[in-house]
Amino acid sequence: MPIAQNTRTGEVPDDGPGGGAVLTAERPMTGRTGADEDLSIVTDGLTKRFAGGQVAVDALDLAVPAGAVFGFLGPNGSGKTTTIRMLLGLVTPTSGTCRVLGTPMPGGAGTVLSKVGALVEGPAFYPYLSGEANLRRYDAADRSADPRTASARIGLALERVGLSAAARKRYRAYSLGMRQRLAIAAALLVPRQLLILDEPTNGLDPQGTREVRALVKEIAADGTTVFVSSHLLAEVEQMCSHVAVMRAGLLVAQGPIADLRAAEAVRIRVETPDTAEAVAVLAGLGLPEIRVGDGEVGAGLATEAPERICAALVTGGVAVRGLAVQRPSLEDVFVGLTGEGFDVDG
Numbered sequence: 001m002p003i004a005q006n007t008r009t010g011e012v013p014d015d016g017p018g019g020g021a022v023l024t025a026e027r028p029m030t031g032r033t034g035a036d037e038d039l040s041i042v043t044d045g046l047t048k049r050f051a052g053g054q055v056a057v058d059a060l061d062l063a064v065p066a067g068a069v070f071g072f073l074g075p076n077g078s079g080k081t082t083t084i085r086m087l088l089g090l091v092t093p094t095s096g097t098c099r100v101l102g103t104p105m106p107g108g109a110g111t112v113l114s115k116v117g118a119l120v121e122g123p124a125f126y127p128y129l130s131g132e133a134n135l136r137r138y139d140a141a142d143r144s145a146d147p148r149t150a151s152a153r154i155g156l157a158l159e160r161v162g163l164s165a166a167a168r169k170r171y172r173a174y175s176l177g178m179r180q181r182l183a184i185a186a187a188l189l190v191p192r193q194l195l196i197l198d199e200p201t202n203g204l205d206p207q208g209t210r211e212v213r214a215l216v217k218e219i220a221a222d223g224t225t226v227f228v229s230s231h232l233l234a235e236v237e238q239m240c241s242h243v244a245v246m247r248a249g250l251l252v253a254q255g256p257i258a259d260l261r262a263a264e265a266v267r268i269r270v271e272t273p274d275t276a277e278a279v280a281v282l283a284g285l286g287l288p289e290i291r292v293g294d295g296e297v298g299a300g301l302a303t304e305a306p307e308r309i310c311a312a313l314v315t316g317g318v319a320v321r322g323l324a325v326q327r328p329s330l331e332d333v334f335v336g337l338t339g340e341g342f343d344v345d346g
């Protein structure tokens with residue numbers, strides 16, 4: 001699926017700090033592609049306007065492919081939680097539609113939610129009970145769960161999140177990472193086709209973060225689609241196959257992370273005293289977005305090989321003091337898309 005711009009606003013973000021136009025008019029973005037049956041989540045113009053007028057989610061067109069680990073990335077307040085709440089039927093959209101596993105929400109909540117595991121606000125566990133006993137209580141409260149298979153399913157869920165050995169430990173003795181893994185186990189007590197996690201590593205230390213990240217990958221490898229929101233670029237980069245980027249309620253890009261990287265505008269930077277001549281040569285080669293600085297000229301690399309550019313500059317009488325190919329980091333791309341910084345430390 002290609003990177004998509006906000007198809008409603010037609011908004012094309014400015015260049016990122018790396019100088020690369022990520023999503024440009026020359027590289028138009030298409031809307032979503034693919035048959036809906038290949039998509040675990042589809043939204044069409046999904047909008048939430050809260051009382052008081054604030055538009056938390058604005059005409060959102062999301063397409064989450066089945067089998068993906070889909071990172072829903074955006075700064076705090078960009079509308080991620082509100083979107084997730086609409087997907088789960090917890091909040092009614094003001095307008096637009098959403099389908100989860102092919103079922104319209106919120107109308108289909110009764111039928112589809114048994115196939116969806118969700119971690120929106122961490123479940124309240126009893127500190128004085130063991131992890132296993134907590135899951136038992138949790139499972140007993142789920143009317144769709146068969147009590148006859150509870151022990152086997154709880155054992156399996158604990159095993160899946162790597163807590164079998166700590167199953168009998170009291171919850172209060174669990175580390176933060178263990179607590180979050182137990183919460184994920186609670187979401188996996190019955191087989192799920194889709195797992196929705198809202199900021200699952202929030203507040204975790206680096207070790208806990210690594211644990212949750214590894215777990216998400218394992219769950220996805222077992223065939224469950226995972227939709228995970230995050231304001232942490234590094235997290236999304238490390239565990240997701242696809243990403244959607246939100247800014248102030250608007251979708252600014254979505255698609256496979258590999259495509260997003262490919263859409264990064266690679267630039268070439270030439271250090272030279274002969275800037276006017278260099279501009280002429282680069283323009284002659286048809287390079288886009290030529291910019292002149294003090295003793296340097298930059299341009300989009302397009303499909304031209306750097307060695308050919310270098311040769312053309314030298315042949316054109318340009319004294320080349322330095323030549324560098326600059327590829328903006330994914331962070332540059334995302335900051336350019338959202339207009340805000342991300343916490344990249346994870």
Ligand SMILES: Nc1ncnc2c1ncn2[C@@H]1O[C@H](COP(=O)(O)OP(=O)(O)OP(=O)(O)O)[C@@H](O)[C@H]1O
Pocket residue numbers: 050051054055056074075076077078079080081082083231
């Ligand atoms: N019940 C509500 N009533 C009014 N405004 C709300 C409500 N819930 C959320 N908002 C506002 O909608 C916007 C989007 O919030 P939301 O929680 O969806 O964003 P988010 O990306 O999940 O951010 P965070 O990670 O901080 O939760 C915010 O400005 C928030 O203040």
